[in-house]
Amino acid sequence: MSDSILQIRGLGKAFGGDWVLEGIDLDIRRGEFLTLLGPSGCGKTTLLRLIAGLETVSAGSLHLQGRDLTPIPAERRPVNTVFQSYALFPHLTVFENVAFGPRLQGVKGAELRRRVADALETVKLGELAARRPGQLSGGQQQRVAIARALVNQPLMLLLDEPLSALDYKLRKQMQLELKQLQRRLGITFVFVTHDQEEALSMSDRVAVMNAGRIEQLDTPRRVYEDPASLFVARFVGEANLLPARVLEQRPDGLSLELEGKPFEAARPQRFEPGGRVHLLLRPEDLDVWSPEELRRQPEYQARALAATVEEVIYKGAEVDLLVRLESGVQVAATAFFDEEDPTLEYQRGERVFVTWPAGWEVLLPFEDAS
Amino acid sequence: MNRWLKGSYLGLVYLFFYLPIGVLAVFSFNDSKYRLTWQGFTWRWYESLLANEELLQVALNSVLLALVSATLATLLGTLTAVTLYRYRFFGKKLLFGLLYVVILSPDIVMGISLLILFVSLQLPLGFWTLLLAHITFCLPFVAVTVYGRLSGFDDTLTEAARDLGASEWVTFRRVLLPLLMPAVIAGWLLSFTLSMDDVIISYFVTGPTFEILPLKIYSMVRIGVKPEVNALCTLMLGITLIMVLAAHFLLREQPT
Amino acid sequence: MRPAPRGSLFRNATLAVIWLWLLVFVLAPTAMVAVASLLERGTDQFVTAAFSLESFARLFDPLYFQVFWNSIYLAGVTTGLCLLAGYPFAWLIARAPGRIRPLLLLLVIVPFWTSSLIRTYAMVIILKANGLLNGLLLWFGAIDQPLMLLYTEAAVIAGLVYSLLPFMILPLYAAMERLDLRLLEAARDLGAGRTALFLRVVFPLTLPGMIAGCMLVFLPALGLFYIPDLLGGAKILLLGNLIKDQFLAARDWPFGSAVSVVLLLFMALFLLALVYVRRRRADAEAAL
Numbered sequence: 072m073s074d075s076i077l078q079i080r081g082l083g084k085a086f087g088g089d090w091v092l093e094g095i096d097l098d099i100r101r102g103e104f105l106t107l108l109g110p111s112g113c114g115k116t117t118l119l120r121l122i123a124g125l126e127t128v129s130a131g132s133l134h135l136q137g138r139d140l141t142p143i144p145a146e147r148r149p150v151n152t153v154f155q156s157y158a159l160f161p162h163l164t165v166f167e168n169v170a171f172g173p174r175l176q177g178v179k180g181a182e183l184r185r186r187v188a189d190a191l192e193t194v195k196l197g198e199l200a201a202r203r204p205g206q207l208s209g210g211q212q213q214r215v216a217i218a219r220a221l222v223n224q225p226l227m228l229l230l231d232e233p234l235s236a237l238d239y240k241l242r243k244q245m246q247l248e249l250k251q252l253q254r255r256l257g258i259t260f261v262f263v264t265h266d267q268e269e270a271l272s273m274s275d276r277v278a279v280m281n282a283g284r285i286e287q288l289d290t291p292r293r294v295y296e297d298p299a300s301l302f303v304a305r306f307v308g309e310a311n312l313l314p315a316r317v318l319e320q321r322p323d324g325l326s327l328e329l330e331g332k333p334f335e336a337a338r339p340q341r342f343e344p345g346g347r348v349h350l351l352l353r354p355e356d357l358d359v360w361s362p363e364e365l366r367r368q369p370e371y372q373a374r375a376l377a378a379t380v381e382e383v384i385y386k387g388a389e390v391d392l393l394v395r396l397e398s399g400v401q402v403a404a405t406a407f408f409d410e411e412d413p414t415l416e417y418q419r420g421e422r423v424f425v426t427w428p429a430g431w432e433v434l435l436p437f438e439d440a441s
Numbered sequence: 442m443n444r445w446l447k448g449s450y451l452g453l454v455y456l457f458f459y460l461p462i463g464v465l466a467v468f469s470f471n472d473s474k475y476r477l478t479w480q481g482f483t484w485r486w487y488e489s490l491l492a493n494e495e496l497l498q499v500a501l502n503s504v505l506l507a508l509v510s511a512t513l514a515t516l517l518g519t520l521t522a523v524t525l526y527r528y529r530f531f532g533k534k535l536l537f538g539l540l541y542v543v544i545l546s547p548d549i550v551m552g553i554s555l556l557i558l559f560v561s562l563q564l565p566l567g568f569w570t571l572l573l574a575h576i577t578f579c580l581p582f583v584a585v586t587v588y589g590r591l592s593g594f595d596d597t598l599t600e601a602a603r604d605l606g607a608s609e610w611v612t613f614r615r616v617l618l619p620l621l622m623p624a625v626i627a628g629w630l631l632s633f634t635l636s637m638d639d640v641i642i643s644y645f646v647t648g649p650t651f652e653i654l655p656l657k658i659y660s661m662v663r664i665g666v667k668p669e670v671n672a673l674c675t676l677m678l679g680i681t682l683i684m685v686l687a688a689h690f691l692l693r694e695q696p697t
Numbered sequence: 698m699r700p701a702p703r704g705s706l707f708r709n710a711t712l713a714v715i716w717l718w719l720l721v722f723v724l725a726p727t728a729m730v731a732v733a734s735l736l737e738r739g740t741d742q743f744v745t746a747a748f749s750l751e752s753f754a755r756l757f758d759p760l761y762f763q764v765f766w767n768s769i770y771l772a773g774v775t776t777g778l779c780l781l782a783g784y785p786f787a788w789l790i791a792r793a794p795g796r797i798r799p800l801l802l803l804l805v806i807v808p809f810w811t812s813s814l815i816r817t818y819a820m821v822i823i824l825k826a827n828g829l830l831n832g833l834l835l836w837f838g839a840i841d842q843p844l845m846l847l848y849t850e851a852a853v854i855a856g857l858v859y860s861l862l863p864f865m866i867l868p869l870y871a872a873m874e875r876l877d878l879r880l881l882e883a884a885r886d887l888g889a890g891r892t893a894l895f896l897r898v899v900f901p902l903t904l905p906g907m908i909a910g911c912m913l914v915f916l917p918a919l920g921l922f923y924i925p926d927l928l929g930g931a932k933i934l935l936l937g938n939l940i941k942d943q944f945l946a947a948r949d950w951p952f953g954s955a956v957s958v959v960l961l962l963f964m965a966l967f968l969l970a971l972v973y974v975r976r977r978r979a980d981a982e983a984a985l
Contacts, residue, residue: 125882145885158883162901162977171897172887223887447789451801454786454862458808461819461859464829468822517715524711536715543723545912546964549920549937550957553944554726557733557954560743577722609705631810638812640923641937645944655814659923662818666825674815685810689803 076101076136076226076259077122083130084117092117092283095131099227099261100276104253106262108270109280110306115263116155118280119229122261124148135226146175151220152229156236157212159204165191165215166200172223190222191215193252210241217252227259234269246273267307271295279303295353301438304351311357311402313350314437317342325434330376330398337430347437356431357404359392359417360424368426375424378402383417392417394425462678469671486672496657496673503637503654506568510575511632517576518583518632519625523617525584526591527599540581551578552645559646566648574646575636582635583628586692590624591617627688634684637677727961734954743950752955761939765959768935771850772918775857779865779914780907782858787869787906791876802870809863817927820856821847824928848930856928857918864913872906905974912967919960936960 075098082095092114099105107115120126122133124145133140140148151172159168169187178186191197194214204212213233220228230249234242250273253260264270270277271291278288279302287299298304301312315334319326320343325336329350342348360368365375381401382393392404402425417423469487473480490496524530525537543551555577559570598620602612618625640655647656658677661670734752739745755761790801808816823829824846831843846852876899884898922937936956943953 123886125886145882146888146890152883152886154879154883156877156879158877158879160880160883160898160902171884171889175888175890175893219887450785451789454782455804457859458804458862461823462808462811462816465815465819465822517718520711521715524708524715528705528708530708530712532716536719539719539723542964542968543719545916545968547916547920547960549922549940550727550730550960551723553940553953553957554730555722556944557729557950558722558726561729573722577718580718609707613707634810638810638814640812640814641920644941655812658818659814662814662821662927666818666822670818671822674818677812677815681811682807685807686803689806693799 074100078134079122079131080134081131082118082121082128082133084114084121084126085129090129090283092121093130095285097278097285097288099259102257102259103275104250104260104262104273106264106270106274106277107280108264108267108277108307110265113280114283115265115280116231119152119231119261119263122227123150123152123229125152149223149225150227150229151223151225152231153213153216153220153233155232157204157216157233159212159215159219161204163203164200165196165202165204165207168204168215169200169219169222171219176223186222190218193221193256194218209237210245213237213245217249221256221258225258227261228253230260230262232263232265234264235266242269249273271307277307279306281306297433298351298435301349301435304433304435309354309403311352311354311404312435313352313396313400313402315348315350317344317346317348320344330396332374332376334374336432336434342434342436349435349437351433351435352402352427352431354391354403354405355407356427357402358426359394359404359406360426362422362424365424365426371424371426374429375426378423378425380417380419380421380423383419390417394423396425465671466675466678469668469675471668474668486668487676489669490672490676493669499652499657500654502568502651506571506575506651506653507633507636510572510579510636511629513572514576514579514632515583515625515629518580518628519587519621521580521584522587522591523613523621525588526594527617540584543578543581544585548578548639548641552642555642556645565650566646567650570646570648571643571651571653574642575639578639578642579632579635582631583625586628586631587621587624590621590692594620623691627691630684630688630691634681638681730954730957730961733950734958736951738949738951743948749951752949752951755952756955756959764934764939765936765956767933768919768937768939771854771857771933771935772915774854775861775918776865776911776915778854778858779862780911783862783865783869783910784907787866787873790866791870791873805863805866805870809867813860813921814923816860817856817924820852820859821927824852824855847928848932850929850933853925853929853933856924857921860921860924861914861917864917865910868909868913869903869906872903872909876902905971908967908971908974912964912971915967916960916964919963 077097077099079095079097079099082092082097083090084092091112095118107118109115117126121128122140124140124143128141135149160171163171166187169190170183173183173186187200188197191200194217196211196214196218199207199211199215204215207215213236216233217228233249234245237245246269249260249262262270262273271294274291276288277291277294279286279294281302287294287303289297289299294303295307298307298310304310304312313329315327315329317325318328318333320341323337325342327334327336327348327350336350358371359378359380360371360375365372376396378394378396380392380394382391384391384393389405389407392406393401394404395401404425467479470482470484471480472483472485521536521540525533551574555570555574559566559573564570598616599612602616607615638655640659643653643656644659647653654677658670658673661667661673733744735748735750736744737747737749737751756765790798790805793801821828825831826843826845826847828846830846831840834840835843880898880902881894884894889897919935920937920940922935922941925933925935925938936959940953940956940960943949943956947953
């Protein structure tokens with residue numbers, strides 16, 4: 072594989088007999104922005120630390136450009152890390168922090184000054200070289216940490232939740248800057264986060280992790296729109312899950328029983344007749360109609376599900392509705408204000424009907440949804 | 442990798458710390474006056490200590506001095522710590538620094554400087570000069586110990602008390618003091634230990650009218666190794682051990 | 698910041714008492730030592746009100762100069778040994794598993810608070826001619842007859858190290874425990890091997906603890922007069938013995954004060970070093 076820079080095979084990590092990471096197979100591509108996404112304790116940081124060499128491998132292998140990384144200690148791996156807490160050396164100036172790596176490589180004098188200046192320029196901190204970390208804001212410390220890693224010209228840059236300590240606005244800004252930086256430098260970024268929005272907006276590919284395993288590795292769009300498991304569906308974005316029963320399996324689709332009514336799913340997925348499935352629907356995919364409105368939409372009438380409005384949450388550009396279907400399942404729907412429907416008036420207790428465009432549902436094997 | 446090496450290094454240093462005092466304690470129970478070898482268990486040396494009335498009087502003097510100086514130092518030190526924590530005032534940093542300098546300064550300098558002071562004031566050397574000296578070297582230890590606990594507190598505690606209508610005094614009495622109590626007691630215990638163990642400062646400010654135990658021990662050990670002295674030292678070690686352990690566990694319990 | 702209630706009686710009363718106390722029993726006496734060192738020795742009084750630098754000049758009298766340098770040499774060796782033994786020891790405790798660390802620390806705190814006189818006496822028991830160490834050496838056949846261990850310079854150094862080692866370990870431990878392990882990881886990630894890790898990260902970050910530890914060992918090692926008294930016979934003198942003799946035997950207060958001023962100057966040097974190192978990174982620590 073010429074475009075793969077790091078090959079991970081069967082990688083596992085155990086701490087005192089507890090496997091926090093198991094059977095990880097992953098090919099990281101040259102120049103990509105890969106995000107490891109998952110809840111805390113899912114093993115994403117451990118995976119990153121195994122790549123960095125800060126933890127020892129318990130099982131499996133890592134090959135960087137075909138070279139076995141396992142016996143190489145952290146200080147001799149051509150990868151660098153941006154730590155969650157930045158881990159800037161408090162006793163060194165910004166310049167000396169950035170110069171730390173190159174100095175150890177024997178870089179001196181004018182060459183050293185040029186490289187440090189370049190790295191600081193890259194993160195727009197040229198004028199703060201003489202300061203100490205304690206005199207910098209959180210965002211500036213973040214940039215120093217990035218410059219300190221980049222100055223070593225690593226083959227891969229590993230970022231361990233680097234934005235989690237920043238406030239919301241700064242985080243948004245840094246997301247954009249990091250993405251631009253990665254495009255400009257063409258370096259492979261492996262980015263760890265628990266924030267799904269961050270993962271979707273920055274990455275080329277997302278690896279969704281849970282309980283020490285990778286549940287799905289795909290583009291952000293596919294992860295969101297076509298989740299491979301119930302876990303991914305619920306962790307990435309908001310998800311409505313409607314239980315249904317398989318009536319018949321046909322080459323072009325499935326016949327289901329949904330909310331006591333027959334329902335035709337267009338997806339050519341295989342499920343056994345009589346088995347149970349979950350229909351995944353994103354809130355923004357759902358349309359909510361009043362009885363009069365539904366009468367004007369004949370194509371939806373057969374498939375509409377009756378429901379009662381339970382909560383109306385006004386959010387400025389949109390309205391979030393919580394409605395309860397007749398079967399008792401609660402569903403969230405998001406309606407956006409636009410020219411066609413400028414009113415969007417709903418009352419609690421109002422009888423409504425829920426529909427969605429044909430084929431937008433995702434079928435997942437039934438799991439106990441607790 | 443070299444866990445064994447690390448463990449043995451730790452063990453070696455602890456052996457260095459505890460072997461001599463362990464030997465001292467064991468010998469205090471050895472039924473032989475001069476011999477190195479074990480001749481059987483005895484309480485003999487402790488009994489002869491208890492029979493020594495002059496020594497008992499000296500010990501009593503020391504306990505009295507330690508009780509009074511620890512109590513007064515704790516009172517003053519606690520008030521100082523609370524003031525340092527609660528208020529902003531001119532010279533706060535200076536006061537802080539001075540307390541640390543007193544802790545760090547060599548005993549011998551404090552000893553002779555107090556001697557010069559007391560002689561200049563023509564105070565007769567004895568109980569009162571010892572008391573003043575002991576309060577002076579215990580006070581900063583209490584202040585620092587209590588301040589250490591205070592600085593772990595949530596500032597909103599005192600704000601909440603004031604919000605609920607408590608005056609300065611009530612805030613101190615009902616909120617800070619109960620929370621501080623473990624540190625105050627620990628400070629007292631450590632002061633008591635310091636006072637019972639001090640040799641150098643007391644050496645300069647003591648007088649013939651009021652003999653105290655550490656100086657008595659000093660004059661005894663200068664003469665040579667004796668089983669009675671072993672017993673006396675073991676007793677002192679035991680008292681220190683109990684006091685330090687108590688202080689340690691009081692301080693370890695964290696405020697919530 | 699905390700609210701600052703103004704002009705409370707409680708605050709003013711406490712401040713008045715504590716300042717008065719420190720003024721009378723710390724600042725004034727110290728100033729008196731400094732003044733006494735600059736006066737002449739009196740005949741019926743201890744000092745007379747005549748300015749003189751003679752006491753400081755006498756420090757260079759060959760007789761005293763030798764004591765002076767020997768004491769500094771002993772304190773230096775003691776400090777060096779304590780640092781050498783204490784640094785790895787403190788590091789091992791600071792990196793010990795969380796369950797046993799409190800116990801390991803407590804085992805250092807206990808000797809820290811224990812009477813150094815009694816511990817010195819325990820050392821006498823170990824080192825004396827028919828003591829434990831000689832007994833062991835004879836038993837193993839390493840020697841034929843008891844060695845003269847007591848009343849040697851080595852015995853004095855052993856006693857000083859024994860008394861003062863906890864004072865080196867505790868400040869070092871405090872500095873090492875505060876050391877953020879992520880900084881070590883960051884350094885390794887940036888290519889630092891063992892040597893670079895120590896020289897560029899661990900050493901500078903534990904420097905304040907080292908200076909504090911060295912001060913807490915060096916100054917008492919100049920002053921603990923009962924240690925050479927008990928372990929060195931009358932042959933070895935510390936500055937502490939010199940001061941003690943000048944005040945209580947020779948009754949030469951100006952000279953005794955001059956020696957004490959030298960001790961205070963050493964302390965001032967250590968404190969300046971500490972303030973310098975701390976200030977260089979005070980702002981850095983504030984952010985962490």
